[in-house]
Amino acid sequence: MTANEKKQLMVNACKVRMGIIEGVHAAKSGHPGGSLSAADLFTYLYCKELNIDPTNPKWEERDRFVLSKGHTAPGLYAALALRGFFPQEDLLTLRHIGSHLQGHPNMNLTPGVDMSTGSLGQGISAAAGMALAAKYQGKSCRVYTLLGDGEIQEGQVWEAMMFAHHYKLDNFCAIIDNNGLQIDGDVAKVMNPYPIAEKLRAFGFAVAEIDGNDFDQLEAAFTLARGTKGVPFAIVMKTVKGKGVSYMENNAGWHGKAPNDEEYETAMKELRAQLAEVEAM
Amino acid sequence: MADVKKIATRESYGNALKELGAEHEDLIVFDADLAGATKTSIFQKAFPQRHFDCGIAECDMVAAAAGASTMGLVPFASSFAMFAAGRAFEQIRNSIGYPHLNVKIGATHGGISVGEDGASHQCCEDFALMRSIPGMVVMSPADDVEARAMVKAAYEYVGPAYMRFGRAAVPVFHDEANYHFEIGKGELLADGTDVAIIANGLMVNEALEAAKALKDDGISARVINMATIKPLDKELVLKAARECGKVITCEEHSVIGGLGEAVCALLSEELPTPVRRIGVNDEFGHSGPAAALLKQFGLSAEHIVEVAKDFCKK
Numbered sequence: 261m262t263a264n265e266k267k268q269l270m271v272n273a274c275k276v277r278m279g280i281i282e283g284v285h286a287a288k289s290g291h292p293g294g295s296l297s298a299a300d301l302f303t304y305l306y307c308k309e310l311n312i313d314p315t316n317p318k319w320e321e322r323d324r325f326v327l328s329k330g331h332t333a334p335g336l337y338a339a340l341a342l343r344g345f346f347p348q349e350d351l352l353t354l355r356h357i358g359s360h361l362q363g364h365p366n367m368n369l370t371p372g373v374d375m376s377t378g379s380l381g382q383g384i385s386a387a388a389g390m391a392l393a394a395k396y397q398g399k400s401c402r403v404y405t406l407l408g409d410g411e412i413q414e415g416q417v418w419e420a421m422m423f424a425h426h427y428k429l430d431n432f433c434a435i436i437d438n439n440g441l442q443i444d445g446d447v448a449k450v451m452n453p454y455p456i457a458e459k460l461r462a463f464g465f466a467v468a469e470i471d472g473n474d475f476d477q478l479e480a481a482f483t484l485a486r487g488t489k490g491v492p493f494a495i496v497m498k499t500v501k502g503k504g505v506s507y508m509e510n511n512a513g514w515h516g517k518a519p520n521d522e523e524y525e526t527a528m529k530e531l532r533a534q535l536a537e538v539e540a541m
Numbered sequence: 542m543a544d545v546k547k548i549a550t551r552e553s554y555g556n557a558l559k560e561l562g563a564e565h566e567d568l569i570v571f572d573a574d575l576a577g578a579t580k581t582s583i584f585q586k587a588f589p590q591r592h593f594d595c596g597i598a599e600c601d602m603v604a605a606a607a608g609a610s611t612m613g614l615v616p617f618a619s620s621f622a623m624f625a626a627g628r629a630f631e632q633i634r635n636s637i638g639y640p641h642l643n644v645k646i647g648a649t650h651g652g653i654s655v656g657e658d659g660a661s662h663q664c665c666e667d668f669a670l671m672r673s674i675p676g677m678v679v680m681s682p683a684d685d686v687e688a689r690a691m692v693k694a695a696y697e698y699v700g701p702a703y704m705r706f707g708r709a710a711v712p713v714f715h716d717e718a719n720y721h722f723e724i725g726k727g728e729l730l731a732d733g734t735d736v737a738i739i740a741n742g743l744m745v746n747e748a749l750e751a752a753k754a755l756k757d758d759g760i761s762a763r764v765i766n767m768a769t770i771k772p773l774d775k776e777l778v779l780k781a782a783r784e785c786g787k788v789i790t791c792e793e794h795s796v797i798g799g800l801g802e803a804v805c806a807l808l809s810e811e812l813p814t815p816v817r818r819i820g821v822n823d824e825f826g827h828s829g830p831a832a833a834l835l836k837q838f839g840l841s842a843e844h845i846v847e848v849a850k851d852f853c854k855k
Contacts, residue, residue, distance in 0.1 A: 320613070367611070367640050375611060376640040382604045382632055389608025389616075392593065396569065397612060416632075419601035427593070 261308075261479055267541055269475050272342055273303040274535040277504045278528065279338025279351050285524040287355035290363065293514040294408060295335030297439040297472070297499040302339035304478045305404065314344040317371040323401050324390050326375040328383025329408035329437065330364040331516065337361050337370070345372035381414030383407070384434060388424045391432035391492075402486070406435045410442030413451045418463065424492040425464030432492045433485045434465070437472065439501035441512040457496045465494040472497025505530055546685075547710035551649040553688035554706045555580025558617060558647075559587045560689075561696050566591075568696060571606050571618040573599045578708075579619040579649045603629040603646070607636040610643045615696060621655075622648035622705055626667035637701045638674040645695045646671075651681065651705040652793030653826035653834045654743060663826040669798020671703040672771045678702040678724055679771040681792075683745035686715035687768055690722035698724055707793075709831040711743045727774035733763035736849050737781035740791035741767050741800055743835075744819070748791055750842035751849065758846075760853050773803050775811075782814040787852055789817045793840055796820040817848050 284290035353359035360369040364378025377383040387405035470477035485493040502508030576582040585592035595602035606616035682688035740748040752762040790801035801818035
């Protein structure tokens with residue numbers, strides 16, 4: 261990508277992070293930590309990787325994205341709003357009665373959401389089912405799904421991995437957000453999922469291990485994924501939970517908690533400074 | 542009785558899938574290493590490129606079927622009732638029910654007529670589990686003719702539907718030429734005025750036998766086949782309660798949460814009527830030949846007759 265493209269992605273990622281903080285603050289609840297760790301991924305997917313049309317969210321030939329770690333909906337919503345699927349101000353209605361922005365994604369309410377998720381371990385199966393269907397239908401679209409590193413403790417995830425490999429779903433790409441933290445703490449201490457990449461390779465996936473907060477590495481991984489034939493692809497991306505908001509970074513306490521008014525101001529001040537810095541580049 | 546044809550409704554399921562598959566390319570089938578038993582193998586043989594074995598992974602199968610349905614296909618996902626409605630309950634609830642996706646669940650080996658495999662495989666809770674999911678259609682056919690018609694109706698219907706089929710061969714009593722199935726509509730099989738017997742699955746034939754026997758005792762029994770448990774045919778139940786004054790429900794399912802409770806819930810609110818529920822009482826089954834188990838658990842014409850006679854005395 262060009263320097264200018266990269267700069268634009270970085271600008272957009274700052275805006276996605278602001279959308280996350282604004283939404284979760286307005287909701288007085290929600291999951292900022294894992295939304296922020298995957299904010300660069302959401303930005304890359306919706307601004308560069310996915311073949312989608314915001315004016316026609318149900319376009320049959322579109323690429324699909326399933327947020328298997330559905331609790332990070334604030335990140336997905338912020339990216340969808342940025343890409344124009346719905347007005348930016350809707351983010352402030354997150355989790356409110358009557359809002360189309362439910363606590364976890366609802367495909368029947370929110371334009372651009374391809375699958376209702378929230379119960380961990382199920383989204384990846386649905387995504388694999390979509391990829392299988394696309395192959396049967398002769399569609400050239402691709403299917404992407406994002407999982408948490410805690411989520412892969414669910415046994416169903418590995419059923420889905422077997423399925424994706426068995427049916428040679430090379431139109432399928434699973435991304436694992438390895439931010440290292442889950443509700444009860446360090447993933448390695450709660451129920452060690454490591455080594456993740458080796459497990460995926462053993463399940464027959466082609467795997468890229470990258471820094472998920474780096475756009476050059478995201479681009480390289482997705483380019484590799486698109487060129488891989490005969491086997492499904494997985495991206496294990498190391499990220500920082502809470503990335504972009506200093507007091508949330510690497511702190512499991514911010515997995516599922518909203519900032520109060522004072523914390524909100526601090527977070528937004530930091531993100532505005534980051535945005536100004538990127539725009540000045 | 543010797544020349545009555547007997548067919549297991551799981552066999553009907555496989556045959557209907559094959560017939561439908563020939564007409565509709567968007568119909569695909571998922572199974573979880575039980576194709577030979579659920580009879581989706583009949584479809585598999587005809588359309589191998591549209592039959593997807595998921596291995597012994599029912600939760601993944603159900604959610605994958607949900608995903609496939611979002612692409613415009615009509616997936617039928619199959620396993621034993623215990624592992625479809627039971628093991629994959631939460632996947633059905635969250636990935637199919639909540640988004641109201643167009644997935645059909647074909648669950649075979651329902652009830653205790655599974656027989657020798659014993660309690661671990663005898664699912665008597667599936668109606669209760671599936672009924673509790675908003676928007677889910679729940680059905681159980683009485684014989685081969687109805688089962689095949691039901692599968693076709695489920696394909697035509699847009700939305701989630703659960704169908705329960707049996708392992709054991711059961712008498713075919715419907716006349717195919719004059720039979721029409723409609724989701725949500727019960728079927729009046731015998732008219733009567735003293736007591737209404739509302740049954741589904743293999744209990745419908747038992748209810749018909751019971752009604753014949755009761756006639757000799759001077760009891761006029763109405764027999765209704767309630768193949769759709771949800772949505773319940775309220776009008777037919779209320780009419781039966783109004784005209785007969787007594788209702789007996791019969792199902793190869795726990796008395797908790799199935800047809801019996803659905804009928805009781807309706808009647809208690811709209812037309813309080815005495816009801817007797819025949820089903821599996823709050824207990825597990827065990828190993829044995831299907832016929833012997835059905836008799837032992839009171840799922841027989843003889844038991845219906847006993848209950849009806851006692852009920853009509855009062």
